[in-house]
Amino acid sequence: MKVFRIFIKNIRTISRNWSYFFVLVFFPFFLILSSGFVLNSIDVGNINVDFIYQNTNLISQEISNFPGNFYPGKVSSCIDNLRFSRVGACVYLHENESVPILDVYYDGSNKIVEQYTKQLILDMISKKQGEILKKNSEEVSKNVKSYQVLFSEAQEKLISTEDNLSSQKTELINRKKKVESLRNDYLKVYYPLKNSENDFFKTKEAIDNNREEINLDFQNLNDSTFSVLEIINNLNSTGLSSSQKKDLDEIKSYVLNVQSFLDLYEKTYGSNSFYSVLGNVSEMYSRLDEIKNVLDGTVEDLDLAIAGIDKTISDIRNYLIKINDSSVSLNDFSNKTQYPGLEWNFFSVFGVDDPVLLSFPLLVSIIIMFTSLILSNMITSKQTHEKSYQREIISPVKSGTFLISNYLINLFFIFIQAVVLFAIGVLWVGIPQNIYGLYFFGVFLISTVFIFVGMGISYFLRSSSLSSLVTIFVIMFSFVLSSVVAPPLLTDPFVKFLMQFNPFVISMNYFKAIFIVHQGWSYLSLKASFLGFYIFVLGIFLIVSKSIHDRRIGG
Amino acid sequence: MNFLVFEQITKSFSKKSVLNEVSFYVRKGEIFGFVGRSGGGKSTLLNILTGLSRADSGKIFLDGKEVTRNTKFLKQNIGFVSQTDSLFPELTLRENCFYFGNLYSVKKDLMQTRFNKLCNILNLNSVKDKKLSVFSGGMVKRANILVSLIHFPELLILDEPTTGLDAILRDNLWSYIKKLNKSEKISVLLVTHLLDEVENNCDSVGILKKGKIVAFAPLEDYQKKYPGRNFKEVFEGIINYESI
Numbered sequence: 001m002k003v004f005r006i007f008i009k010n011i012r013t014i015s016r017n018w019s020y021f022f023v024l025v026f027f028p029f030f031l032i033l034s035s036g037f038v039l040n041s042i043d044v045g046n047i048n049v050d051f052i053y054q055n056t057n058l059i060s061q062e063i064s065n066f067p068g069n070f071y072p073g074k075v076s077s078c079i080d081n082l083r084f085s086r087v088g089a090c091v092y093l094h095e096n097e098s099v100p101i102l103d104v105y106y107d108g109s110n111k112i113v114e115q116y117t118k119q120l121i122l123d124m125i126s127k128k129q130g131e132i133l134k135k136n137s138e139e140v141s142k143n144v145k146s147y148q149v150l151f152s153e154a155q156e157k158l159i160s161t162e163d164n165l166s167s168q169k170t171e172l173i174n175r176k177k178k179v180e181s182l183r184n185d186y187l188k189v190y191y192p193l194k195n196s197e198n199d200f201f202k203t204k205e206a207i208d209n210n211r212e213e214i215n216l217d218f219q220n221l222n223d224s225t226f227s228v229l230e231i232i233n234n235l236n237s238t239g240l241s242s243s244q245k246k247d248l249d250e251i252k253s254y255v256l257n258v259q260s261f262l263d264l265y266e267k268t269y270g271s272n273s274f275y276s277v278l279g280n281v282s283e284m285y286s287r288l289d290e291i292k293n294v295l296d297g298t299v300e301d302l303d304l305a306i307a308g309i310d311k312t313i314s315d316i317r318n319y320l321i322k323i324n325d326s327s328v329s330l331n332d333f334s335n336k337t338q339y340p341g342l343e344w345n346f347f348s349v350f351g352v353d354d355p356v357l358l359s360f361p362l363l364v365s366i367i368i369m370f371t372s373l374i375l376s377n378m379i380t381s382k383q384t385h386e387k388s389y390q391r392e393i394i395s396p397v398k399s400g401t402f403l404i405s406n407y408l409i410n411l412f413f414i415f416i417q418a419v420v421l422f423a424i425g426v427l428w429v430g431i432p433q434n435i436y437g438l439y440f441f442g443v444f445l446i447s448t449v450f451i452f453v454g455m456g457i458s459y460f461l462r463s464s465s466l467s468s469l470v471t472i473f474v475i476m477f478s479f480v481l482s483s484v485v486a487p488p489l490l491t492d493p494f495v496k497f498l499m500q501f502n503p504f505v506i507s508m509n510y511f512k513a514i515f516i517v518h519q520g521w522s523y524l525s526l527k528a529s530f531l532g533f534y535i536f537v538l539g540i541f542l543i544v545s546k547s548i549h550d551r552r553i554g555g
Numbered sequence: 556m557n558f559l560v561f562e563q564i565t566k567s568f569s570k571k572s573v574l575n576e577v578s579f580y581v582r583k584g585e586i587f588g589f590v591g592r593s594g595g596g597k598s599t600l601l602n603i604l605t606g607l608s609r610a611d612s613g614k615i616f617l618d619g620k621e622v623t624r625n626t627k628f629l630k631q632n633i634g635f636v637s638q639t640d641s642l643f644p645e646l647t648l649r650e651n652c653f654y655f656g657n658l659y660s661v662k663k664d665l666m667q668t669r670f671n672k673l674c675n676i677l678n679l680n681s682v683k684d685k686k687l688s689v690f691s692g693g694m695v696k697r698a699n700i701l702v703s704l705i706h707f708p709e710l711l712i713l714d715e716p717t718t719g720l721d722a723i724l725r726d727n728l729w730s731y732i733k734k735l736n737k738s739e740k741i742s743v744l745l746v747t748h749l750l751d752e753v754e755n756n757c758d759s760v761g762i763l764k765k766g767k768i769v770a771f772a773p774l775e776d777y778q779k780k781y782p783g784r785n786f787k788e789v790f791e792g793i794i795n796y797e798s799i
Contacts (some may be wrong), residue, residue: 387641391642391655396659
């Protein structure tokens, strides 16, 4: 009951001061609106970039499309502009051994601006380089494809040649078989002929030696037949009896036969043809070896030709293997060089791009922390430095009663702010309505932590100005040890470790979890436990601080 | 009858003795004045009396009950008016009064009656529902006294109650205090350095010097012992040379 009375008194004393209303209601409202306005206007495209070039040849088609101001001159003037924030970045275009070089100068005094500037420049360059790379890779791919076709055609031709050679080889083998067969047949004749060669030449020599005598004998015999026939004819004219005539006819017939025989003989042996034949036979003997040599040579030549074809086929096969390997390599290379353009997409895992919504956890955390700390410090300072405080502590009311009611009055005003923030969040920012339980529970825990800190500092320190300064220091320290100054992802593990214990960081993560990630009680219980632990420790600190403060008043 | 009794009260800070075996008593219904130079231990004495500080040794009795450690009883039965304004300027007199009355667990109807009565005595009827921020200096002093008495204390402790008031307002305020003393039978313990106030208004006076009571007697005893001298001369003499 006394807590309630003290609470009502506090409400009255604070609510009758319009500056409090301004600070508690209008300021957060204004802060959210201005933050939304600022955040919505953020775009890396707003960074002014000056391009300074040595000569116009350096401004290629790609570079000329970059957003920014192009002018010839020295980079130093642009750097001066950069130092005074008149431009966001200076890009100096020059060349080294015909290679165009872009020197980018940026404002390194602000890490966020530095990152945004680098992002802008890299976006521009990577986009253009990507296009060039894509164009070149298409060209390479096209050439590689034509080489692939050539390879393929060469492969086909070589395979066809190999087939032709194989069939030629088969034909040569067949021919070789035939020649070998012919040679075998020939050898069958050759060796007997060869064996008879000596006898033949002996006979021929003998024939050649008897040839005159035979011819003389033959001539004599032939002449004799004509003489006989003349005799017979003469006898017939003599009137011989028929039987005699008959006998004479038989003799005549016989002599004619002999004559015919002699004619035949003369025709056969009497002319030069017989000797010509003998000569031819002699020639034949002399040609037998040549024929044999030709046949042997033909077989050898065929063997050589077949071996040559085999070697050619082997070479062709090796070429085919090499072409195949080259074709595979070329194919791989073609696949590698077929640069698909490397398109990239960025996706927010939360599925929202609204910068105000994404920043809302930070804004709420800042407002809750700032208000909790400053308000609790101010109210407590105001109370403890007012003369009425002494009147209060000499009353028979327990010290804890004042602590609780002071805490409640801070919590009350922060909840007014929290309601305003929630309404703004639901109506304008788009946070879901159904998270109100988690939201107000979080506000309760977080504001309690900071109220305890603010009250504790105020009780602990005698001077109100010193306690305000320390409170501001706590706020600044909370900012420094949070993502406001440096994103935890970029910090080293020790800093990251420290950051996770910062109630402000816990607050941001808590609100992020419910506003954006839409997490439930189970996920938030650990953070809530952390905050609960802080409340316990800071509660002890607060009690001790008040006790020290009151004892100080008592002298 | 002794209403408040201090017996051998000793208090030290960092081994420096601030109160050294201080003994005195305040009779029921009397106005008791405590005087002394700065650093004499008056503030420490008041802190012990109001329960803000505890004595290292000695005993305190209030209305016959030992309250050395039982500060709740002590706090419940004393009203304290500090030399500076100790009310909330944003609240009205009624709100201030009812707020502090509540801290002392005074029932609402009793508080209402008491408030009206004290307003009559202290002539604050016209500003009952006005914020203290619009009060004049004298009204604020009276309002402080009113709030200090809302819970029916039997001992009113006044710490330099007329600081910042001109002579007329001081007399005026003392007339109200005396009126309350008479009508409500309230014992008054006054701590001041204004010796004429003590001379004009107190029944008994204690003189504190360097943490010790160097004189403690009804005012008339001082006048008897130092005839023809005003209290200022008596005080100077005692502080500088002797004790009674």
